[in-house]
Amino acid sequence: IVDKFDQLNYKGAHIxxxxxxxxxxxxxxxxxxxxxxxxxxxxxxxxxxxxxxEEVLYEFFHTD
Incomplete structure (x- = not known):
């Protein structure tokens, strides 16, 4: 999710x-x-x- 922040270039943008x-x-x-x-x-x-x-959980997303 954090990797997509740069695509939010205006208020109300959706990704x-x-x-x-x-x-x-x-x-x-x-x-x-x-x-x-x-x-x-x-x-x-x-x-x-x-x-x-309670503990950090890392999840990795893969796109095709």
Whole structure:
């Protein structure tokens, strides 16, 4: 995802990214914390469920 930041050259720009399989990550016997919270940008709506892994997990994306 971070590698795509340079493609965001104007406010509201959208870029396609690969889907992250959060269900598989959370079922992989990794310890994580889960809590209900809000978006980090206005309007800061409280509609997010945050899943924070105890350890860093690296995922590599391949494009064809």
């Amino acid at each position: 396609p990214i690969n889907r992250v399989g959060t269900k598989a990550i959370l079922q992989s016997n990794k310890k994580y914390f889960r809590y209900e919270g809000s978006l980090t940008t206005p309007p800061c709506s409280e509609i997010v469920i945050w899943n924070i892994l």
